[in-house]
Amino acid sequence: MQSVTSILLVTKAGHADAESTALAVSRWLEARGVAASTLSAACPPEELAAGARGVDTVLVLGGDGTFVGVGRKLALVNVPLLGINFGQVGFLTELPAARWQPALERLLAGRMIERTCLVLNWDVRREGRSVASGHAANDVVAGRGALARVLPVHVAVDGEDMGLGRADG
Structure with missing residues (x-):
């Protein structure tokens, strides 16, 4: 995986824990020289796609439903998605909300495995x-x-x- 210099964080709409975690993640990333911006998953598809263009990764903070919705909106934008789970299942949003830091350290070190979906x-x-x-x-x-x-x-x-x-x- 290429080096990561910019990340878009997308939060589940109205989910206070996802929003506060996004703020903590954003500060953590910026302290490591990674540009971070945040949008709500409820924003219009055009706005989300514009925010995702030019970033290295999109970090989705929500459940699998939020992840699928963001993926649908970004289907034509060639950017990897990574999910932090604030839902119940976590098939797609694999990273536990309480332990996001070690996973993001692996991401920044280029040690994440990408999986491609059709x-x-x-x-x-x-x-x-x-x-x-x-x-x-x-x-x-x-x-x-x-x-x-x-x-x-x-x-x-x-x-x-x-x-x-x-x-x-």
């Missing part, structure tokens, strides 16, 4: 018109509503017809 562009079309589109990490789930029903799904990859399948979401 970003998919998806488009729902009805009668030849796009009715919804977006980006997703690793998978896309489509459903008709609250009840799971089998529906036909026509799949194309990079414009190549992959066929029609049936799925329940």
Whole structure:
């Protein structure tokens, strides 16, 4: 991993512990010569993407849901994400909130392992018109509503017809 000179901290909206930890992390980073800025995960996607452009890493302080939401907003920005867990699960936000310092020391020393996730562009079309589109990490789930029903799904990859399948979401 390259050397880290700037980090964007993104906090779960309205989460006091995440916000106070972001302040402590920011001060800790700046004492080590790393530029740090902070935004709320609730800020508009354009603002978050602008804040992430040019930084070496985005540090997400929240739970897995916050991490996924930030990842979705930054899907087209080529920047690594690292999560500090303030949620219940922690599959994606692996760093414990109480022990962020040793992990960030490893990050600054270039001893973190990066994992790459596939970003998919998806488009729902009805009668030849796009009715919804977006980006997703690793998978896309489509459903008709609250009840799971089998529906036909026509799949194309990079414009190549992959066929029609049936799925329940």
